[in-house]
Amino acid sequence: MNITIHKGADQIGGCVTEISTEKAKIFIDLGADLTQDKEKTVSKVNIDGLTKGNAENSTLLITHYHGDHIGRITQALPEIPIYMGDTAKKINMVKSKRLAKAELVDKKELEFLNKTKTFKPAQKLTFGDIKVTPIMIDHSAFDAYSFLIEANGKKVFYTGDFRLHGPRGKIKVFEHFAKNIDCLICEGTNIAKGKAQTEFELYNKAIELFEKPEHKYVFILCSSTNIDRIFEFYHAYNKVFNRKRPFTGDAYQKEVLKIVTDNHSEKSPFYKFEPNDVPAKNGFCFLIRDNDSSKEKLKKYFTDYPNQCLLIYSMWKGYLNEPRYSFLNSYKHEYLHTSGHADIDSIKEVVKTVKPKFIMPIHTEHPEEFQNHFSNVKFSKLDL
Numbered sequence: 001m002n003i004t005i006h007k008g009a010d011q012i013g014g015c016v017t018e019i020s021t022e023k024a025k026i027f028i029d030l031g032a033d034l035t036q037d038k039e040k041t042v043s044k045v046n047i048d049g050l051t052k053g054n055a056e057n058s059t060l061l062i063t064h065y066h067g068d069h070i071g072r073i074t075q076a077l078p079e080i081p082i083y084m085g086d087t088a089k090k091i092n093m094v095k096s097k098r099l100a101k102a103e104l105v106d107k108k109e110l111e112f113l114n115k116t117k118t119f120k121p122a123q124k125l126t127f128g129d130i131k132v133t134p135i136m137i138d139h140s141a142f143d144a145y146s147f148l149i150e151a152n153g154k155k156v157f158y159t160g161d162f163r164l165h166g167p168r169g170k171i172k173v174f175e176h177f178a179k180n181i182d183c184l185i186c187e188g189t190n191i192a193k194g195k196a197q198t199e200f201e202l203y204n205k206a207i208e209l210f211e212k213p214e215h216k217y218v219f220i221l222c223s224s225t226n227i228d229r230i231f232e233f234y235h236a237y238n239k240v241f242n243r244k245r246p247f248t249g250d251a252y253q254k255e256v257l258k259i260v261t262d263n264h265s266e267k268s269p270f271y272k273f274e275p276n277d278v279p280a281k282n283g284f285c286f287l288i289r290d291n292d293s294s295k296e297k298l299k300k301y302f303t304d305y306p307n308q309c310l311l312i313y314s315m316w317k318g319y320l321n322e323p324r325y326s327f328l329n330s331y332k333h334e335y336l337h338t339s340g341h342a343d344i345d346s347i348k349e350v351v352k353t354v355k356p357k358f359i360m361p362i363h364t365e366h367p368e369e370f371q372n373h374f375s376n377v378k379f380s381k382l383d384l
Helices: 086-101 108-115 172-177 199-211 227-241 251-264 292-304 317-321 323-330 344-354 368-373
Strands: 002-007 016-020 025-028 058-061 082-085 117-119 125-127 130-137 144-151 154-158 183-187 217-221 284-288 309-313 358-362 381-383
Touching: 002 183, 002 358, 016 154, 082 086, 086 108, 086 117, 086 251, 130 172, 144 172, 172 344, 183 344, 199 227, 199 309, 217 292, 227 251, 227 284, 284 292, 292 309, 292 323, 317 323, 344 368, 358 368
Parallel strands: 025 058, 058 082, 082 117, 154 183, 183 358, 217 284, 217 309
Antiparallel strands: 002 016, 002 381, 016 025, 125 130, 130 144, 144 154
């Protein structure tokens, strides 16, 4: 089994990994680079069996719907089979249809998504002589996956983007699936940073903010596909007001929440969103986006009720430097956010649990940090 990290070995995002045998090739992710240079973001990548040459024995697996993991999907050879999580595909289709309608993405992306096949958690997949088990993992994208990959008596565990400080972040996932692992391909976004705030801690802080009587009208700006974050706010708000005040958003956000509710609420009541149509005269919590409708609503309430409004910003701080979010500068806001990526303590816990023979860093700007903590680190290429 041969492992090649084509992209992502020394950068966050833009990930492309190849795992191959003499009979088959598995590619994991085909992401866009995270850069302000729009031309470089999705510049052409040339990889045999994926974007050029013969795709006869190739398969592309997508870990989740974030752009830095799926943003170059239209560069894949037309004949290559593509797989992603069932709910993830449904969410991404809703998102891409809206963006395509607004001419913000290439409509070709919808063609690729339409033909993308899906899998369920722990479903056994076979591609030539390679066996793959997708394992749902905790991340800021819902229905994100790690992969257990087996071939020729060797085992590789690809973490994908993950964390242990979210509502589904359990080390038991690794204890159960990642046994006798030859190589752990591990994301390291936050390996050079400190301990992350948990989603439960964020939930408690949200309750404190909601309980303040001056916070009658609450606006929250967070990613509409950061499902766990939205549900943390949803449950915190209902805990305070017992559904006597509405928690709502626009049609797009409601459609995404309905997908999750329809597909996952039976397994966990945490993912059950029930629209609340009570009058908003006593207050509300509204999910906003960076669109004209949200901006107008925000301006109206902050103008009419300046001492009764609360704006919560719940995304990466770096986005505040982008023009699309410049409208936030007009309003005082609370920052309430935590990362979708594992902190160093979580990475150490995973490595201690898995006990891999080798570790390969990915999705990190500091791959050398892995050598400061672990002794069996390999970079970019490995033959097992």
